Amino acid sequence: DTGVSQDPRHKITKRGQNVTFRCDPISEHNRLYWYRQTLGQGPEFLTYFQNEAQLEKSRLLSDRFSAERPKGSFSTLEIQRTEQGDSAMYLCASSVGTAQTYGNQPQHFGDGTRLSIL
Amino acid sequence: AQKITQTQPGMFVQEKEAVTLDCTYDTSDPSYGLFWYKQPSSGEMIFLIYQGSYDQQNATEGRYSLNFQKARKSANLVISASQLGDSAMYFCAMREGREETSGSRLTFGEGTQLTVNP
Numbered sequence: 457d458t459g460v461s462q463d464p465r466h467k468i469t470k471r472g473q474n475v476t477f478r479c480d481p482i483s484e485h486n487r488l489y490w491y492r493q494t495l496g497q498g499p500e501f502l503t504y505f506q507n508e509a510q511l512e513k514s515r516l517l518s519d520r521f522s523a524e525r526p527k528g529s530f531s532t533l534e535i536q537r538t539e540q541g542d543s544a545m546y547l548c549a550s551s552v553g554t555a556q557t558y559g560n561q562p563q564h565f566g567d568g569t570r571l572s573i574l
Numbered sequence: 575a576q577k578i579t580q581t582q583p584g585m586f587v588q589e590k591e592a593v594t595l596d597c598t599y600d601t602s603d604p605s606y607g608l609f610w611y612k613q614p615s616s617g618e619m620i621f622l623i624y625q626g627s628y629d630q631q632n633a634t635e636g637r638y639s640l641n642f643q644k645a646r647k648s649a650n651l652v653i654s655a656s657q658l659g660d661s662a663m664y665f666c667a668m669r670e671g672r673e674e675t676s677g678s679r680l681t682f683g684e685g686t687q688l689t690v691n692p
Contacts, residue, residue: 487678498578498665498682499619512679547619551678560607560626563680565619 458482460566462548468572469538476534477569481550488531489563490523491547492516499547505531535571543573576600578666578683586689587656594641595651595686597666607669608649609680610640614662622664625649656690663687 461480469475481488486507491499502521503513507528517523520539525531535542549563579598587593599608610622625633625640633640641650653660664687667680 489679491680496684498667498684499680501679501681504679514679545617549619560624561678562609562621562624563678564621565611567616567618570617 460548460550460564462546462566462569464569465567466570466572468574470574471538471540473538474534474536475538475571476532477546477548477571478530478532479548479566480530481548482552482564485550485552485564486528487551487553487563488525489549489551490531490533491549493545493547493568494543502533538571538573540573543571545570576683577670577681578668580666580683580686582686583684584687584689586691587653589658589690589692590655592652592654593656593688595653595664595666595688597649597651597683599647599649599666599668601647601668601670603670605670608640608642609667609669610638610649610651611665611667611682612660612662613665613685619665623651653688658690658692661688661690 463478489504490502493499501514502517503523505525520536523533545568547568549565551561551563553561606627608625612620623633623635623638625642632642637654639652663685665682665685667682
């Protein structure tokens, strides 16, 4: 059983460039989450999908950020016109369950994509 | 106000001894869930243990147990018989509200860095 896979592991880019990250959840996990973690802090929620529907977005997710999960499997997170403050670890997680059990199920995390803005 | 408070930035324990990592939470919702995750220096977030707000008994998973004191709004993690491999950052997280109405976003604390000494 493979875990959550994220690509790339590291991304270095210049300020103002666009970047895109990919997340492949555990197969058959119908919920997928994106979090951002800065150094010395806990992860902060960005958004989540149930199948292909994006059900919730944090206020942290400015209009430069967009996430998709077009076929209900893998997801992409794009950041346009990157800024210094976007430097962070971007974590993807997935979980499985029903409407009654999602809250009890752990979210399984990938290894993250570390973004560095020059 | 902080939703999750972890007051111990760092903790040290001798190998084979038990250690308690503190976590207090703040919510007015009667339905919530509490999670503990471990994050080694390699970066991956590893799920350890879950406690639901309506659970009558404290959760246990192997060497991990959760000391749940609902009236005090605390959910401390107890690690028994510490091992060198337990050295990591530990995060307490909360899911608030009923799953059907609020989704399953997690709110994390700032973490406690545990060091196990030989």
